Every structure is written in structure tokens, then in C-alpha cells.
Amino acid sequence: MPAGINLLGLLSPPQSATLSICTMPAPYDLTGRTAIITGSSSGNGRAIAIALAEAGVNIVGVDLNPHQPKGFEEDQPQTIDLVRDIYKVQSAFVQGDAAKEETWEKVVAAALQLNGRIDILVNNAGILGKVGPLHECTLAQWNRIMDVNLTAVFLGVKAVMPTMLAQEARPGSTRGTVITIASNAAHHGAPDKAPYCTTKGALVSLNKALAVDYGRQGIKSITVSPGIIATALNAQELADPSKCVNYRSQTPWPRFGRVDEVGSAVLFFASDASDYCNGTDFNMDAGYIVA
């Protein structure tokens, strides 16, 4: 029994008079676990990699490009070098398209080389895709956003699940965790973004199905659904204040979010502190959806 007692410990008879139910384990020490993060080179994915690495997680990044995009601190170290040099965790990078099956063979091999486990899968890579009325969207544009935002998640789960199912559960905790970055656009009709909204809504549904299918085997599944976070994904839109004035004014706390706030949310769900959560969609948008 560790010095602290976790929530599962409350079900067991105390083994020592010195145990206190107020004493919690350090939930954010995830030393030695391994996470795969898609879209790790910029924006939310980079912040997620940093948040997890700070907690001791080894990082396998997957991205089309190793660098941050133009205009976004391109002179800063690549994510995978940053987490290795600053947080001293092991790291690997696979350059490839998360929507292609062959990428996932390389990703799983790279992850298993680190310490033989895959504890956390973060499906983060995503694109906004075609913006405008749906009837102006071509089939090719529609298919690409479905591939990147949705099919890539299917492929990631398909590739990683055999390893997660085969590995031992962590003592008193999970066998593995799947965290998917959806969006609050899953829950409202964001103007001119029908394909994007469609994929994000589907991810929230997929998450519930994963929670049911794999929860019994100790694998928890979560979606994190941010509002507007200033990244390369929406740089064009945010450069035109008239496009987001309504969004901002309709938000009870009228501000946009930051990538480090998405990183913090993912860290919580990657940690044992959130082990009673499964199938949860965590909306984080300063109250926009509930207003």
C-alpha cells in the first residue's frame, strides 16, 4: 500500500492507523508511461506533449511536419527535441499522415521501442478543412477532413488497442487511456464549418462507444472539447476580428483559450486522478455552450 490512499483504497479496510483518507497520491507523476500524440508539432498537440512530458511521460510524436508552422515560433525547438532536452523524457518522432495505415505501423513500433508499453493515445491531429456553405465543398475536400479528423482516430485506436489490451493494468488503475481532441463544435453549428462539425460530433459518439467496448478491460476513453484556441488551425479566422466577435461576446467569460489549458486538461485525463471518468466529453470553452 503506498503512503497515500487513492479513491479505490477507500473500498479496502485501512491497513495502518496512520492512513488518512485526506492523503492523496501525487496524481501528476506519470513517470515512465508512454504517450502517442498525433499532430504533436504545433498548437494543442505541442502543448499536450509538453504537459505530459513535464509529468514524466515518454512522448512519441506523429505529424506531417516536424516543425511549427510559419508564423508560430518557427525558431523554437521541435517538440520532440524540447521534451527530451528540457524534461529528460524519452521521445521519438514519426513523420507521416495519421490518416494512413502505414504511418501507424511505424508509430506503434517506435512507441514499443521506448519501454514496451503504450499507456496513452492522444488523437489530436485535425484540420478545419473547407470553410463556407456545405454545397460549395467538393467531395475531395469532404473526404480529406473525414480522413484526417475521423478515420485517423479509427486507425490510431485500431493500431494501438492490441498492445493496450495485452499489457498489464497499472496497479489499481487503467490498462490504457485514449484521449481524443474533439471540439465544442461537436455541440453547436459553428457557422460555415459543417464538415468540421460533423467530424467532431462523430468523435464524441465514437468516444462513448469506445468507453463501452473497452471500459471493462480497464481502458478509459475521453474526449476533450475546446472552444476557440489561437493556433495555426484558425489563424486566418482570428486575423479577421469580425468573424469571431459574436463568438466572443456570447461567451460568459469572453476570452479565447490557450494551448497550455488544453495541455492541462489532457494531463488530468491521462493521470490516475481521472480514473472514474470514462466516455466523458470534457467541454472547455469558458461557458460558451451552456450560455
Ligand SMILES: NC(=O)c1ccc[n+]([C@@H]2O[C@H](COP(=O)([O-])OP(=O)(O)OC[C@H]3O[C@@H](n4cnc5c(N)ncnc54)[C@H](O)[C@@H]3O)[C@@H](O)[C@H]2O)c1
Ligand atoms: N484551435 C482551436 O480553436 C481548436 C478548438 C477545438 C478543437 N481543436 C482541435 O485541436 C486539434 C489540434 O489543432 P490545433 O488547433 O492545435 O491546430 P494546429 O494546426 O496548430 O495543429 C495541428 C497539427 O496537426 C498536424 N496534422 C494535420 N493533419 C495531419 C495528419 N493528417 N497527420 C498527422 N498530422 C497532421 C499539423 O501538421 C499540425 O502540426 C485538432 O483536432 C483541432 O480540431 C482546435
